[in-house]
Amino acid sequence: MEESYIPVIVNKLDRALRFFTGKLNFIVSAELEMLPGLKTQVVSPQNKSLSLVLVESPSSDHIYSRNKIIIKTDDCIRDYCTFKKAGVRFKSEPQYNSAGLMANFSDPFGNLYALLEVRNYKMSDNYTQNENYQIPAGS
Amino acid sequence: MRITKYLRVLDNRNEIFYEKVTEASDQHVRSKFSIRVVFSGHETYVLGNRQINLYPGSFLVINEDTTYTRIIHSEVPVTSFSITYDPEFLDKFSKSLKSRRSGDVFLPYRTSESEDLILIDSMYTLTGDMEYNIMHLKNHADKGLTDQFMISQYLHHLLLNYCNIYNDQLYSKTSRLHENAKNGVRMDIIKRIAMAKDFIISNHEKNIKLEDISSVACLSVSHLIRIFRLIYNKSPYQYLIQVRLERAKYYLRNSGSSIQEIVNLVGFENPSSFIRSFRTTYSITPGAFRHASLN
Numbered sequence: 001m002e003e004s005y006i007p008v009i010v011n012k013l014d015r016a017l018r019f020f021t022g023k024l025n026f027i028v029s030a031e032l033e034m035l036p037g038l039k040t041q042v043v044s045p046q047n048k049s050l051s052l053v054l055v056e057s058p059s060s061d062h063i064y065s066r067n068k069i070i071i072k073t074d075d076c077i078r079d080y081c082t083f084k085k086a087g088v089r090f091k092s093e094p095q096y097n098s099a100g101l102m103a104n105f106s107d108p109f110g111n112l113y114a115l116l117e118v119r120n121y122k123m124s125d126n127y128t129q130n131e132n133y134q135i136p137a138g139s
Numbered sequence: 140m141r142i143t144k145y146l147r148v149l150d151n152r153n154e155i156f157y158e159k160v161t162e163a164s165d166q167h168v169r170s171k172f173s174i175r176v177v178f179s180g181h182e183t184y185v186l187g188n189r190q191i192n193l194y195p196g197s198f199l200v201i202n203e204d205t206t207y208t209r210i211i212h213s214e215v216p217v218t219s220f221s222i223t224y225d226p227e228f229l230d231k232f233s234k235s236l237k238s239r240r241s242g243d244v245f246l247p248y249r250t251s252e253s254e255d256l257i258l259i260d261s262m263y264t265l266t267g268d269m270e271y272n273i274m275h276l277k278n279h280a281d282k283g284l285t286d287q288f289m290i291s292q293y294l295h296h297l298l299l300n301y302c303n304i305y306n307d308q309l310y311s312k313t314s315r316l317h318e319n320a321k322n323g324v325r326m327d328i329i330k331r332i333a334m335a336k337d338f339i340i341s342n343h344e345k346n347i348k349l350e351d352i353s354s355v356a357c358l359s360v361s362h363l364i365r366i367f368r369l370i371y372n373k374s375p376y377q378y379l380i381q382v383r384l385e386r387a388k389y390y391l392r393n394s395g396s397s398i399q400e401i402v403n404l405v406g407f408e409n410p411s412s413f414i415r416s417f418r419t420t421y422s423i424t425p426g427a428f429r430h431a432s433l434n
Contacts, residue, residue: 075275077296081289094296096268121267 005042005053006069010109013039013056019107020054023086045071068104068112076101076117083115147284152225153294155280159218163211170207172248173223174297175199176265176273179393180217183210186260189334192341196385197262198269200301203229203249205260220277222294226250232298247305257326261333262340263308269300309333312370331356332370335363339375343382344406349375383407384420391429398425 010016020026020043029042029051039056049072073079076094080103084090094103100119106112147155175182176198184191184199185208193199201207203226211217230250249256265273276293284290309332313325335356339347352375353363367375383405390401398410407413417425 077272077275077292078279078289081286081292085288101268101271117271119268119271 005051007035007053007055008069008107008111009057010054010107010111011056011058013041013054015108016054016056017041017043020052023088024083026052045073047072047074068114070114070116073115073117076103076115079103079115142281145280147280147290149284149287149290151228151287151291153228153291154223155276155290156221156223157219157277157280159216160211161213161216163217164208166206166208167201168206169204170201171223171225172203172229173201173221174273174301175201175219175221178218178220180211180213180215182217182219183212184208184260185210189260189337190341191260191262191337193262194340194386195389196265197340198265198273199260199262200247201260202258207260220273222276222297224294224298228291228294229298232295236299236302244302245306245310246302247310257323257330259330259333262337263301263304267300269297269304272296272300309370316366316369328366329370331358332363332366335367335375336371336378339379340382343379343386344404346406347379380416381420384417387413387417387425388421388428391425392432401425 008016017028021028024045026043026045027048029044035053035055041054042051043054044051050069052069080090080094083105088105091104091106094101094115096102098121099116101117103115104112105115142157143159145155145157149155175193176195177193178195181195182193184193184201186201186205191199211219229248230252233246233250233252236244236246246253247256247258249258263269272293276290276297279286279290279293309329310325313328316325316328335352335358338352338355349360349363353360356363358366364374367373367378371378373381386405387401387407390396390404394401396404398413402410402413405413407416414425417423417428421428423431
């Protein structure tokens with residue numbers, strides 16, 4: 001498999017596009033007619049780590065996906081600050097977990113997302129890249 | 140031209156300082172709370188009658204109101220980076236933490252509400268989130284203060300990381316120490332053991348004796364060993380060997396020094412005891428390790 005597309009149901013495609021490109025700084029991929037008869041648009045973050053298919057569904061009674069879409073980043077706090085300033089609603093400040101640093105937010109239609117910066121917590125050999133090395137002075 | 144020095148002062152009066160030099164000496168009187176690292180070479184801090192050598196891989200915390208001298212005297216450039224916190228920012232951080240967290244998180248810095256804490260200016264391992272956040276912050280600060288909100292978020296996270304490290308590595312481990320021990324007793328024990336550990340790191344290349352360490356900590360040898368083991372899961376001697384081996388690893392990777400030179404630099408008695416110790420700990424010989432890290 002080369003590329004996967006995740007469908008995201010939205011009420012209004014143009015409002016969704018404003019959210020993704022204006023606030024999350026996503027880019028609009030080439031128009032793809034994947035779901036004939038439905039208004040769709042593919043968007044991706046700048047690092048193109050994933051592709052979302054925005055699907056317009058004007059009916060108010062459809063069930064939004066409660067699955068969380070995880071957007072990978074190399075700097076969670078930076079993106080959290082940028083998104084927050086653009087008016088994105090975050091559930092909380094970035095939180096640490098065993099995978100790294102994560103910040104949860106939602107779009108105007110109630111879909112759930114997480115920004116995830118994966119961090120390697122093993123005693124790593126990071127220091128070759130960053131002039132840094134580690135004395136395990138702790139436990 | 141590459142920048143060799145900057146001081147960034149934020150609107151909230153927190154400061155970020157970076158410098159790459161071979162010589163420096165500055166005195167700080169009744170300083171603010173700061174977190175300090177070096178990325179290459181080492182810095183010496185003279186704090187009263189204590190002397191701390193800060194190497195890459197550790198971070199140093201200097202508490203509020205400490206008077207100290209920072210000295211760099213080195214053949215290779217020393218890259219240092221530090222964050223100094225304004226007391227008001229610390230106060231706000233404490234309040235935000237207390238309002239959001241249940242349980243007793245010990246906040247290891249002085250604020251207007253906790254002036255009587257027994258604290259120690261001490262080094263901690265630079266690893267995990269603390270390391271990631273410092274590296275990210277440095278990258279942002281190198282570019283200037285384009286986004287103060289973001290920089291402040293980083294400073295907030297670094298404080299959070301430090302509190303977690305202090306609580307996990309020191310405070311929680313001393314809870315088993317004395318039944319019903321008062322907070323003052325715990326803080327005092329942490330202070331003494333931290334002084335012992337800092338002494339080991341700062342003098343690892345010398346022929347230090349257990350008696351020297353115990354006198355620095357003002358503890359009997361047996362008491363020192365027992366509490367040191369409780370906190371660091373190893374004896375002071377095992378800890379010393381570990382510090383030497385990690386320093387050796389650094390030189391193997393980052394210098395062209397021969398094994399004999401490294402043995403002298405880090406304080407092993409002779410190459411054979413160094414090689415044996417290295418191989419036992421890392422399951423690889425120093426030569427093979429160097430070879431592997433070059434490729």
